[in-house]
Amino acid sequence: MTRGALAARDWFKSSYSSGEHDSDCVEVAVAPGAVRVRDSKVADGPQLAVSPVAWAGFVARVIDSRP
Template sequence: MRPIDLSAGAWRKSSYSNQDGGECVEVSDDFAAVVPVRDSKVLHGPVLVFPAAGWGSFVSAIRDRQLSD
């Protein structure tokens, strides 16, 4: 797999993140085939990159409460 240049991506905090600055996840919507995800407290740290279809299924499962603790 080729490296992806994420420098041009705009990041947004997930609506599911903790609003008091604790558990914060950021995602970028600027890439058609993949969804990069990072910890908002570690801006230059590692980034997880998921296939867009898989990320969409994950978010739908969260939204529909299909995943358990």
């Protein structure tokens, strides 16, 4: 595994990822200094890396916007 690479066990899907649209998901992994996001259908594809502070802000915004 290359430096900074994440093992399959490090990735997780949302608890809301179930049912008929289960393949339409992103996966998230917490790495040192970054939160990584990838398309669950393309595990070896590109990844988005954001700071933990930015990720926390994103999650808070999503939670606040739920009906």
